[in-house]
Amino acid sequence: MMILGLVKWMQPVHGYDVRRELLSWNADKWANVQPGSIYHALRKLTEEGLLRAVATEQVGGRPARTTYEVTPKGEDEFDGLLRGHWWQVEDTADPFAAAFSFLPAMPREEAAAALRNRAIQLRARVDWMRASLDSNWLRETKPVHVGWMFELWSARAEAEVAWCERIAERIEAGVSYLPAGLERAEGWSGWQERLPDRPFDAK
């Protein structure tokens, strides 16, 4: 719940402001906040006494908007949460890893092609972020640490590009997927490797 944090540095705000700010950060992608959840979160935080509704104004016939502020209790809670995420490394869900764990279910050719494609997509992102870092737009209108986040993301992505290419080569080389010393042992029938049955299209 880092909605709390946003309210804290924009207060007093109403829900729609928060939503706009989040969308302008593209935060729906890398934070865990889709616009739909904002209002629910605001109400829940208010119930818990972390926020306080300050005013409810109505402009014309539109939905009334409620403005919120952070309570002292809310500040403490936020500090605690923030510290937690800074000091503790959490392992985060990775849908690609999930898919990769089913490697044997992909025909070798396609797996290699997909990895190469992934490398290209990631490289494009890296290039885009590097370009942004050099741009005046970012340097002159965004806090510096936004750029630092870009650096983190591109560093990670660059490491992954190298990995994709390395693994693609191994797959093409025909390395066996089975554990060493079990090439023809029992108990791995479920891992029957998938042969290319129909051709695939690189999209």
Add this chain to the structure above:
Amino acid sequence: MMILGLVKWMQPVHGYDVRRELLSWNADKWANVQPGSIYHALRKLTEEGLLRAVATEQVGGRPARTTYEVTPKGEDEFDGLLRGHWWQVEDTADPFAAAFSFLPAMPREEAAAALRNRAIQLRARVDWMRASLDSNWLRETKPVHVGWMFELWSARAEAEVAWCERIAERIEAGVSYLPAGLERAEGWSGWQERLPDRPFDAK
């Protein structure tokens, strides 16, 4: 929904088998599957016609267990999902990035310390994974691509270690957080930097 995939290569299985397999992979951490969601998923997939309940046996007075198999429709669906995740790079939620975006709310000293700490934690993970890669246990009992996943994770983590140290230095050096050219401009009052008010303990 990669439960489907697991059922596919373990079939016929019952929920508890799936759960055990997932836990043995520590998949609750990096895939998006907590044990609690398995049974719901199985039922939903069955409703959708992707799975088929094969049998329901009762051993003693324990809860009856239902065994599932994948239908042809389910195989197709799985192939589709799998391809989707292989070919498409998704950006994944990153709680640390969310926390980092509130950098100005952390006292400089603590931010730097936390980053250094993070580097240490990540380094430990890398070391552990590297050691596993050299171990016979992994080489002889796990499919090779499990090791490849470890390589991916350590590559990413290593990149992040370097980043943490670099950024910690910049923070300690006192680099301003404000956009270039706005050092004393208006409109950033919310970004008032937080000064160290109380000491923190490195845990």
Add this chain to the structure above:
DNA sequence: AGCGTAATAGCCAAGTTTGACTAAACCGCG
């Protein structure tokens, strides 16, 4: 002036996820 599009503000029902809970049966061991 008229009309289509975008922005404003928020609600909501339906779907998902989750941690905690049950309750019997098996295992080992003093």
Add this chain to the structure above:
DNA sequence: CGCGGTTTAGTCAAACTTGGCTATTACGCT
């Protein structure tokens, strides 16, 4: 043999998330 701990198998209510919906006003353009 009894008894505490673990394993087996799964349920469930509560919390959370989400995409889509509403209805009004402002804006741009011809």
